[in-house]
Amino acid sequence: MFAPSGLKIAESVPLNRARTEPAVVRWLLIATALLFLGFFLLTPLIVIFAEALQKGFALYLESFKDPEAWAAIRLTLLTAAIAVPLNLVFGVAAAWAIAKFNFVGKNVLTTLIDLPFAVSPVISGMIFVLLFGMQGWLGPWLQEHEIKIIFAVPGIVLATIFVTFPFVARELIPLMQAQGTEEEEAAIVLGASGWQTFFRITVPNIKWGLLYGVILCNARAMGEFGAVSVVSGHIRGLTNTMPLHVEILYNEYNFVAAFAVASLLALLALVTLAAKRFVEWKSHQPSVGQR
């Protein structure tokens, strides 16, 4: 589909010919890209579903009846349900502060937001173990009060929040900076309160960027392996999220069940991609109301 229309453009716009590579080069580039994509993205996807369904659809469904699989799914959903809203609030607040105010420490905050991207997830997990683990700084105190964070659900949630917190803020900062503060000022001069200004002016202006950030944040929250693995303790039926459960099943040579759970994560990825495409399309549409 791409190549013929590309050729047509080259023919109908003669001026462009000088800049257009010879057809062979073009085909080579496209073929390389497609091969690469096919090998690294498409094949694994097919393998996941093929393996999951290799002993039939009935057995595939059977995998989800396992209470441990269920527990993993529930824990993943719970983690995302806590981490995503918190990061939404944090992301909006941080982006707002950075984009619309000048304050001491602004540069530090901007850099800190990127920290989870810069640090290996395993290290992120280790930080929490160091803080809250038995031998950690707060370990004795937590033990005294019978609060369990590491090798328990709170640790998983904390690690997930940490790993996913840049997504929303990263998405919003450039957007809010580009939009400036004039519309908000106009609203306040017209008598709007701070909340009215936020919900009636700011949110509508950033809603697509916000949604985009939330989608990415959610995908990562559900799929995170490294950081969660360190703090989870891999207690079956209690502290295993879906990615962790997949690993355990795989190590036990229970391939059908492993790939069945993995197929759910793959589906999540596909849904995320589709949603991301949709949001991109929506936000770039030259529709009314958008400039």
Add this chain to the structure above:
Amino acid sequence: MSIEIRRVTKQFGDFAALKNIDLTVNTGELVALLGPSGSGKTTLLRIMAGLETPDSGEILFHGENATDRSVRDRHVGFVFQHYALFKHMTVFENVAFGLRVRPRSNRPSNEEIRAKVHSLLQLVQLDRMESNYPSQLSGGQRQRVALARALAVEPKMLLLDEPFGALDAKIRQELRLWLRRLHDELHITSVFVTHDQEEALEVADRIVVMNEGRIEQVGTPEEVYDHPVNPFVYHFLGNVNLFHSRVGEGRVKIGPLEIDAPEHAAAQDTPAVAYVRPHDIEIERHKNGQPAIAALIQHIQSVGPVVRLQLNRQDTGQMIEAELSKERYRELGLKAGEVVFIKPRHWTVYQGEGI
């Protein structure tokens, strides 16, 4: 409502944007803040609105101290330089916004809001555009939506930042006459910012000339144009020719001419500059026995009611601009390349080297 600004200063870091500003805007007046870019006009306007806090000094609304009053409680209408329309709302919703965000107790009903918005859109001649979005409007239309939106809350004063700055010359001309008429109809105390002296001279009741964070002069258009208090104001309000010379005992010598400067009677051979507007340069074909400066006509621009000449002083080579009416131009029958005789009709002499 009157606005009084008392000894207001404002710093941005090390930079003094406003230095000790004193200004009174009377009830019902239309005042222009005129000055070059960066002179602090927007900052002063934003301080009036409460969008910026002064470092020191006071602001009085109707005689009451309003320095610490919040933006919401000032009840001003503000038209932003780039309009700042809500781009996700229709024209109707933009104008209705200020009414919709009122506390429930004094929020008008939907019908009242609709009636009010319609009457405002009629006033700004946009009644057929109510369901359009800002992105579908021209610059002039956006400008008028911004104005209607500001008026919807029945502000006690209207502040406009370069209201016509971003528009084409023709629309600009139309809109400023329209603003003047609107003001005469509504009589709302208004302050507008502009860097265009023609705009200020044409529209405003009074002009505040600003420069580098200070007010240079306040006066009616005639006052600031005809009696500028210093060279800056003289320069800023229109084209001007400078004759560098020396003043002594109330007389200034310009080439073969000698002009009076009685206000400098005490000066003894001090450097001075005589400022003469192009339309105050008198042109004659012949000397008629009186002293006059010989000048060569280099260029004539004769389109429109006023003819503009570019002349070259024969004795010093200085370029001089002159303006005369079309009738006078025809009467004299001037052509480029001819030598004529000029002398100033009105002038102002300032001591110093001029700017």
